[in-house]
Amino acid sequence: MMSVNRVWVQQAVRKIEADFNRSADTHLIPLQLPAYPGVELYLKDESSHPTGSLKHRLARSLFLYALCNGWLNEHSTVIEASSGSTAVSEAYFARLIGLPFIAVIPKSTSQEKIAAIEFYGGRCHLVNSGREIYGESERLARELGGHYMDQFTYAERATDWRSNNNIAESIFSQMRQEPHPMPKWVVCSCGTGGTTATIGRYIRYQTFETRVCAADPENSVFFDAYVTGDNTLELEAGSLIEGIGRPRVERSFTPSIIDRMIKVPDITSLGALRYLEKSLGRRCGGSTGTNFIAALQLAREMHEAGQEGSIVMVLCDGGERYLQTYYSDTWLAERNIDIEPAVAAITACATHGTAMPWELPEHCRA
Structure with missing residues (x-):
């Protein structure tokens, strides 16, 4: 079965x-x-x-890659390190399949991008600089039992x-x-x-x-x-x-x-x-x-x-x-x-x- x-x-x-x-x-x-x-x-x-x-293509590929690798399930929280646009697109796909989404983004990210992430149901977790997004994403994934999508590692192989x-x-x-x-x-x-x-x-x-x-x-x-x-x-x-x-x-x-x-x-x-x-x-x-x-x-x-x-x-x-x-x-x-x-x-x-x-x-x- x-x-x-x-x-x-x-x-x-x-x-x-x-x-x-x-x-x-x-x-x-x-x-x-x-x-x-x-x-x-x-x-x-x-x-x-x-x-x-452009990140819409990437987000779609990352979600399919994660799903087909068995990294996501119906209880997963999706987490991504981003400067904004990838997070907007991933929030869209997370909502599409019914998963919560957290974007770890620099405080300098434009307010328009933050609003777009939240429009698609995502939550923004702000950090001081672009250097902090990686470690903070990993920490959140560990603490929440979620999945860190990690676009910076998987972008070249997911498509x-x-x-x-x-x-x-x-x-x-x-x-x-x-x-x-x-x-x-x-x-x-x-x-x-x-x-x-x-x-x-x-x-x-x-x-x-x-x-x-x-x-x-x-x-x-x-x-x-x-x-x-x-x-x-x-x-x-x-x-x-x-x-x-x-x-x-x-x-x-x-x-x-x-x-x-x-x-x-x-x-x-x-x-x-x-x-x-x-x-x-x-x-x-x-x-x-x-x-x-x-x-x-x-x-x-x-x-x-x-x-x-x-x-x-x-x-x-x-x-x-x-x-x-x-x-x-x-x-x-x-x-x-x-x-x-x-x-x-x-x-x-x-x-x-x-x-x-x-x-x-x-x-x-x-």
Whole structure:
């Protein structure tokens, strides 16, 4: 006779798969760069997922992975260490299958993200910094007899990178009718490193020529770990750009599938948000700004080399979650951040091909 827990797991998996079946694919949006004719830029808009971000894919994969490994049962409390977006998506899936959810997040997490976690029935457990989320999540899991989902360990293995409509398969399918259907580059940033791993593995599995560029913000160790090969690197400070960049090298970070990394100054990531708002007619999250700067750098290099082709970058989430931070003049002023010079420089670069005064030095490009 099948155990009660086995029946519950089967029902939970069916609910998650039914939710996936109700969802359409995310859009691929072209964005013109007038200064670089022949170089086509596309934004893979992951903000259109039910929970509003790229992390919806990850959360679904993590829940299926945990269920099929026998790590969750009908009495489990799900706990996750997160900077916000993954927690929003995991709260959604926890509610879907009837489990309580606790997000361990830094106090600096935007109020919009906290509200979204609570909207889906999750509870927020705040800690002082991003460095504390790991240990506190483990402690809560032990004390409550719950399951620590641990996105930073399992992100790179929970997703089926061969097919199953992962983000890479979706990108290449949507590019088939474009003028340059095989992208020269796919640009994404690293939070766990899971998305980069999925895209890089899929490209190699399909024997494509496309290369992967990972964009890394300030106060993140990923770039330096990529350059030096030292996975023990740590920082005290956390990234200003929520959702990407880490103070330690996460287990899911897989540098061997990355063809290039670009270190992006925070001021340019924030300036890119204002440029994208005018160009797209909508607001994007901070990590999208980071990705755009790296994509713009690649477009400029391709143009200068006389190359034509396409670049696809990930639009990770919408800007509605950052109205009190990145889009707030008060928030910027409190931190003495003047983004106007960066906005002007980005605009000049994208529309006129003007050399970027903030162009990244060689040690920031690997």
